[in-house]
Amino acid sequence: MKATALILVLALLISAIGVLSIYSSTYRKEGIQWESTYQRQLLWVVLGVAFFFLMSGINYRRIWDATYLLYAAAALLLLLVFILGVVRLGAQRWLRLAWFTFQPSEITKLIAVIFIARYFSAKSVDDVSLKVNKMGVIRGLVLPLAFMAVPMALIMEQPDLGSAMMILLVFVAMLFVSGVRMRYLVTFVILGLLSLPLLWHMLRDYQRDRLMVFLNPNIDPLGAGYTVIQSKIAIGSGGIFGKGWLSGTQSQLHFLPESHTDFIFATFAEEWGFLGSCALLFLYYLVIREGIRIAGRTADNFGKLLALGISLMLGIQVIINIAMNLGMAPVVGLPLPLMSYGGSSIIVTFIALGILANIDRTRAVF
Amino acid sequence: MRIRIVNFIFLGVFLIIAMVLLGTEVIHGKRFRQLSNKNCIRLVPQLGTRGRILDREGNVIADSYLSYDVMLLPQPDDNVDDVLSGVAKVLGIKQQELKERFKKEFIALSLPVTIAGNIPVKKAVALEEKKMDLPGVVIQPHPLRRYPYGELACHLLGYLGEIDRWRLTKLEDYGYKTRDIVGFGGVEERYDYYLRQEEGGFSTQVDHRGRFVRTLGYRSPQNGKDIQLTLDLRVQKLAEEALGRQVGSVVVMEPASGEIIAMANNPVFNPAAFVDRKSDAGLKRLFNDPKSPLINRAISSTYPPGSVFKIVVASAALETGKININTTTDCTGSFYVGQQRFACWNTHGTQNVVGALMHSCNVFFYRTGLLVGPQAIYEYALRFGLSRPSGIDLPYEASGFVPSPLWKRVYHFRAWFNGDTANLAIGQGDLLVSPVQIARAMAVFANNGFLVTPYVLKGVGGKDVSLYQRKFSRVSLKDSTIDIVRQGLRKVASEGGTASNLSGLGVEVAGKTGTAQVGRGLPHGWFAGFLPYKNPRFVICVFLEHGGAGYYASTTAKRIIEGMVKEGII
Numbered sequence: 001m002k003a004t005a006l007i008l009v010l011a012l013l014i015s016a017i018g019v020l021s022i023y024s025s026t027y028r029k030e031g032i033q034w035e036s037t038y039q040r041q042l043l044w045v046v047l048g049v050a051f052f053f054l055m056s057g058i059n060y061r062r063i064w065d066a067t068y069l070l071y072a073a074a075a076l077l078l079l080l081v082f083i084l085g086v087v088r089l090g091a092q093r094w095l096r097l098a099w100f101t102f103q104p105s106e107i108t109k110l111i112a113v114i115f116i117a118r119y120f121s122a123k124s125v126d127d128v129s130l131k132v133n134k135m136g137v138i139r140g141l142v143l144p145l146a147f148m149a150v151p152m153a154l155i156m157e158q159p160d161l162g163s164a165m166m167i168l169l170v171f172v173a174m175l176f177v178s179g180v181r182m183r184y185l186v187t188f189v190i191l192g193l194l195s196l197p198l199l200w201h202m203l204r205d206y207q208r209d210r211l212m213v214f215l216n217p218n219i220d221p222l223g224a225g226y227t228v229i230q231s232k233i234a235i236g237s238g239g240i241f242g243k244g245w246l247s248g249t250q251s252q253l254h255f256l257p258e259s260h261t262d263f264i265f266a267t268f269a270e271e272w273g274f275l276g277s278c279a280l281l282f283l284y285y286l287v288i289r290e291g292i293r294i295a296g297r298t299a300d301n302f303g304k305l306l307a308l309g310i311s312l313m314l315g316i317q318v319i320i321n322i323a324m325n326l327g328m329a330p331v332v333g334l335p336l337p338l339m340s341y342g343g344s345s346i347i348v349t350f351i352a353l354g355i356l357a358n359i360d361r362t363r364a365v366f
Numbered sequence: 367m368r369i370r371i372v373n374f375i376f377l378g379v380f381l382i383i384a385m386v387l388l389g390t391e392v393i394h395g396k397r398f399r400q401l402s403n404k405n406c407i408r409l410v411p412q413l414g415t416r417g418r419i420l421d422r423e424g425n426v427i428a429d430s431y432l433s434y435d436v437m438l439l440p441q442p443d444d445n446v447d448d449v450l451s452g453v454a455k456v457l458g459i460k461q462q463e464l465k466e467r468f469k470k471e472f473i474a475l476s477l478p479v480t481i482a483g484n485i486p487v488k489k490a491v492a493l494e495e496k497k498m499d500l501p502g503v504v505i506q507p508h509p510l511r512r513y514p515y516g517e518l519a520c521h522l523l524g525y526l527g528e529i530d531r532w533r534l535t536k537l538e539d540y541g542y543k544t545r546d547i548v549g550f551g552g553v554e555e556r557y558d559y560y561l562r563q564e565e566g567g568f569s570t571q572v573d574h575r576g577r578f579v580r581t582l583g584y585r586s587p588q589n590g591k592d593i594q595l596t597l598d599l600r601v602q603k604l605a606e607e608a609l610g611r612q613v614g615s616v617v618v619m620e621p622a623s624g625e626i627i628a629m630a631n632n633p634v635f636n637p638a639a640f641v642d643r644k645s646d647a648g649l650k651r652l653f654n655d656p657k658s659p660l661i662n663r664a665i666s667s668t669y670p671p672g673s674v675f676k677i678v679v680a681s682a683a684l685e686t687g688k689i690n691i692n693t694t695t696d697c698t699g700s701f702y703v704g705q706q707r708f709a710c711w712n713t714h715g716t717q718n719v720v721g722a723l724m725h726s727c728n729v730f731f732y733r734t735g736l737l738v739g740p741q742a743i744y745e746y747a748l749r750f751g752l753s754r755p756s757g758i759d760l761p762y763e764a765s766g767f768v769p770s771p772l773w774k775r776v777y778h779f780r781a782w783f784n785g786d787t788a789n790l791a792i793g794q795g796d797l798l799v800s801p802v803q804i805a806r807a808m809a810v811f812a813n814n815g816f817l818v819t820p821y822v823l824k825g826v827g828g829k830d831v832s833l834y835q836r837k838f839s840r841v842s843l844k845d846s847t848i849d850i851v852r853q854g855l856r857k858v859a860s861e862g863g864t865a866s867n868l869s870g871l872g873v874e875v876a877g878k879t880g881t882a883q884v885g886r887g888l889p890h891g892w893f894a895g896f897l898p899y900k901n902p903r904f905v906i907c908v909f910l911e912h913g914g915a916g917y918y919a920s921t922t923a924k925r926i927i928e929g930m931v932k933e934g935i936i
Contacts, residue, residue: 177368233405236390236398249406253573270402274391278384285380292373308369315376319383326386 003290004056004357010287011052011338011353015045015346017280018339021268025251025259037260037341044343048350055354059362063355064302067118071147074111077104078154085158090206091333093158103344105155105163110352112148112167113174113309119144120178121301130301132179141184145171161207162332166317168192173312178305214330227263228327230256234266235277235326242273260341262333265325281322287353288315294360303359310352407582408476408570410439414563415509417590419523419553421599422625422824428523428554428637430509434490437478437504438468442575450481452500456492457482475576478504484642509563511641517634519602521662522595522626522760522822524552525637550640551662553822555761557593560826564588594825596625596832604929605630608922613657614891614910615664615801616926617820621809621896621905623836624818626758629802633659665758668766668798669909672880673726673864673916674892675747675793677851678807679735680719682746684847688737691850694718697729703784708732723854724863726879726916728792735791740782743790744770749841750807751817752799757837758820766803769796794883805907808877808894811852812902815843852876856899865893865920872931874899877906877923879916888912893919897927897936904936 023038063070077095085092086101094101120132132140148171155164172192175185200208209224217225217232234250243249248270251259259267269277291311298304314337321336323329335345390398418429436453440446450468454461464481471479485493490505497503511526529537529546540559542548548562549555566587571579598618605616609632618628635652652659661667683689697714700707710728714721722730735743747753753768769790771782789795802820809818819837824830855876859868868875877895884890891913896902906926908919930936 173372177372179368230405232390233398233401235387236394237402238391239395239399240392249571250402253406253571253579255402255405255574269387269391274387274395277387277391281380281384281387285376288376289373292369292376296369308372312372319376319379322383326383326390328383328386 003294003360007287007290007353007357008049008052010283010290011350012045012049014280014283014287014338015048017268017283018264018336018341019045020245021264021271021339022260022341024246024248024271025256025264025267027246028252029254040343041341041346044346045350047343048346051347052350052354052357055351056357056361058358060303060306060355060358061362063114063306064118067114070111071115074104074108074151075154078108078151080104081158082154091158091160093160100343103342105158105160106342106344106348108151108155109163109166109170109313110310110348112151113170113313113352114306115147116144116171116174116178117302117305117309119147120174120180121305123301130179135180137184140180141175141188144175145188156202159204159207160333161203162320162334165332166313166320166334169316170309170313173316174305174309177308177312210331214327217327224331227257227331228324231263231266231325232327234259234263234270238270238273238277240274242269242271242276245271247271262321262331262335262340263325264339264341265322265336268339269325284315284318288318291356294356298359303362307356307359310356313352314349406571406573406579408474408572409567410478410570411565411567412587413507413509413565414587415589416511416526416547416563417561417827418592419561420592420594421597421602422595422627423598424594425599426514427519427595427597427599428511428513431512432507433484433510434487435480435506435508436482436485436490436493437480437506439478439502439504440472440475440576441502442475442577446502449500449502452496453481453493453503456496457485457489476570476572476578477576478506480506483508484510511637513636513638515599516638517636518599518606519597519629520552520634520637521631521660521664522552522597522629523637524549524554524556524761525635525640526550526554527640551660551762552760553593553595556759557823557826560593561590563590591827593823593827595822596620596627596824597629597822598627598935600933600935601628601926601930602630604628604926604933606632606634608908608925608929612910612913612922613663614908614913614919614922615662615667616909616922617664617801617805617905617907618926619802619805619809619818619820619905619907621812621818621902622816623832624806624809624820624838625824625832626820626822627904629662629664629822631661631663633657635659662760662762663909663911664801665756665760665763666800668764668800669890669911670795670797670882670884671793671799671804672882672890672892673728673793674804674808674878674880674894675797675799676723676726676731676791677811677855677878678747678750678752679731679738679743679791680723680851680854681750681843681847682742683734683738684719684850685746685843686738686742689719689734691718691720691846695722695727695730695733697727699729701729701732701788703732703736703788706785708785708788719850720854720857723851723878724857726858726864731791732788735787736784738791740769740771740787740790743787744768747797749817750810752797752803752807756800756802756806756820758802759823759835763802764800766800767796767798793880801907801909804892804894804909805905808896808907809905810841810843811848811855811876812896812905814845815841815848817841852899855895859895859920864916865895865923867917867924868895868920868927871924871927873897873927873936875923875927876902877920879920881914881916884912888914891916891919893923895920895923904930 026034026037086094122131152164213225217228234256250256251267288311295304295307321334337349415430419427450464451461467481529548549558566585569582605628615631694716696716699713700709714725714727747768755763755765774782816838821835857863859865859875864879875897876899880892882890891910894907896905908923910919
C-alpha cells in the first residue's frame, strides 16, 4: 500500500509541475484554445487519477486474460487511424471521439508491453516451468517480433517514428529482462544495426532531416535544426536558479516551438534552472525505481515482467524526451510522460501506474 | 539479476543527463543566456548631441544640427511596399530606390531600418503628419556636425569620422563601440571624451516573429559637453586671410599664459566634407593631395628655422659670458672656417649683438657660435623648448630636432666640425623646429624668461579650466640677456631692420625674421615676434613654406597686425 501512495504522490507532483509549465508556456498566446490549455490538462490529470484508481482496483491477472483482445483492439484502432484519423502537423495520429481526440499509438505502447509480458511469462503445461528458458530462436525472437512488427509498422506509417522506436526499444529491453538467451538478443541487436541503412530508405524526408540535424544542428538553423537550437538555448539560459515561473523568454515569446508538448522540459528548465531540472529528474527516477522495486518484489512472472515493462516504458520515454530536449537524441515526436500536454499520454501513463499499483497490491495474495 | 542491472542502467543514464544539464545550464549558462537575450531583446537607439566647440568669446565654431532620418520599424503584419511607396511620394524619390535601401539595411523585424537620411525639415513634418497612413515609419532626428565658418580653424578642430580599428582597440574599455563617430585630429580628437555624446535608447522585447512585446527599459541620451577654446575667431580669420594661398602657418599666442589665440594653416580642408560622406571622391582628393591639407603644419611639421634661431645663440653667448653688449664683429661679407668660406647675405661692417640681430648678420653669429661651442648651443636650444613637443593639447605634435656633437658621433660616426657649428649658429643644417616651438621660444623674451606650455582648451561645459592648463617653467636667463636680445628684436622691426615693414603700424613690434635655405625650391620664410614691445600681449609666428625670404613672412605678419589694430584687438 505504501508503494501505491508513493507512486500516486510522485505522479501528482510531476503532473502539477507539468500543468504549471503548460500554463506558463501558453498564457501569453492569444486565442481561446490556448487560454484553456492548462485547464484541459488539469481535466486529463483528474481523469487520469480516476483511471489510476480504477486500474489499481482491477486484478492485473484479468489483463492476462484479455491480452489478445487488447492486442486486436490496438491493431484495429491503429487501422482506424488510417481511415478516420485527424491530420495534424502533417501526421495522421489522432482519432476523433466525441469532443476530444485520442492518440491510439499511446495506448498501443502499453498494450505492447502487456503483450510481451504475457508472451514471455507463459508456463509450460508439463512442469510449470517458464517456457522462455527453452525457447528456440523462432519462438524466442522471431514470433514475438512478428507480433510487435504489426503495430510498429502501422505506427511508422502514421508517421510516428518516435512511438515505433519506443516499442522496439521496450521490446529489446524486455527481451533482456525476460531471460531470453543472450545470444539471440545480441544477434538481434547486431542484425538491427546492420539493417539501419535499409531503414534509412524507409524514412520520410523530414525524418532524415531531423537525424542529420541531430548530428549537426547548425546545418539548418532556421529549419529542421531550429527546434533543437532553441531548446538548448532555453535550457542553458535557465542557469542555476532559472528565470522564474512565467519569465522564460524562450517559451513565453514563442522562440521555442512545441513548448507545451514535446519540449516542455526545456520550458521547465528555462524557468526553474539547474536545481529545478535536477529535482524533476529525481522525481522521475523515484517513480521508475519504485516500479523496478515492485517488479523485484513480485513472485508472479507475468506481474514481474509487466511491472518491469511499465517501468522501462516510462523510463525510456523520459530519457529519450529529455535527451531530445538537450540535443542528445534526434527530435522524434515523443511526449514527456505526465508533463507534456496531451490527454492520451496522461491517461495511458496513469493507467500504467495504476496497473503497477495493482501488481504491488495483488502480489501478496499469491 | 537482470532487474538490478536495469536499475543501475537507469540510474547511470539519469546521472549522465544530470551531468549534461550541469554542463548546459551552469557551465555554459552565460553563453546560452546571451543567445536567449539576442533572440528577444532589440535595441532602438536614440542619439545625443555632440558638444559644441566655441571660441574664447563664445562664438560657435562647430555645433550640431538636427538632420532627419526616415526609419521603418518593420512589423510582420505590415505591407512594407505600400508604406515605402507612400514615403517615396512624400520625399519625391523613386520607390525602387527606397526598396533597395530597405533590402540592403534590413536586419530583423522590429529593428529600425534607415531608408532615407538627412531629409529636409519640411518633408519630415509632412511625413510625421501622414503617420497614420504609414505604419512603422519613424522620423528619427539625427544630430550632425555643422561648421558655421566652413574651413576656418579646420586643423585646430579636426574632423569627425567612424572610429577606426586602431582607435577602437585603444578606446574599447572606455565604452567606445564600432561605428561610433569620433574625432580625428585637433580638439575633436584630443577632447573627444568631453565632446562625446552618450547614446541612449529603448530596449524592447520582441517575440519569435519580431513583434514588439514590451519596453524593457529606456535610457535618455546624454549630450556631449561644450568646450571653449582660447581661440579668437577674429584673429584666426585675419591669420588665414593673411596667409592667402601661400602654404604655411601662423601661430598667435598669449606669451604670459600660453593661450593659443590663432593657429592657421594653409592649405585648408572643409571638415563638413567628412560629415556627409556623399562624395567619397572629395575625401579621396583630400587624402591624396600632395600639399597634405589635413596636416596641422603649426605643430606637426618641422622645418629648419634659419635666422630665427639666432635668438637662442645670442642668449647662449650672453649667458655664458662669451660676448657682452660691447663685443663687436666686423662683417666683411664672409667668414672662413678653415678653408671653407661662409657667406653673409650682405656686408654689415662693425656691429655688436643688437646690430647683428637687427641686420641678421651671419658673420657675427658664425663667430659667436664658434665662441660658444656646439654643446652650449644645444643645451640652450633645449632650454628654449626645442627638440621636444611643446606639450600643446593637440594630437600629433612633432618634436623637432637639435643636432649635437654626441648625436653626430653616435648616428653618423663622424666628428663634429667647426663648419657644423657655424651652420647651427644661423639655424641651418640638421636643426628642425615646428612653428609652435618657435612661438614658444619667442614668448620667453616677451614674458621675461618663462617657457610656457601652449594650450587651446579654455573651458569645458561652461567651466573655466585655464587654471589647470597653465604650465610654465623658468628659463634661467639673466635680466640683462633678455634685455639685450629684446633690444635687438625691437631694432629688427624698426627702420633699417630686416622687418622694417613692421615699423609704423601704430604698435611697437619686436621680432626676428628667418630665411631657411632648403635643398630644393625657394627658402622657407619665418617671422617670429611679439607685440606691443613694452607690454607684450601677443606672440606671433609666421611660417611660409617655400615662401622666399623672411621679409615676406614679416609682410604676412604685418597684415595680421594691421588687422588686429584695425579691429581694436591690440
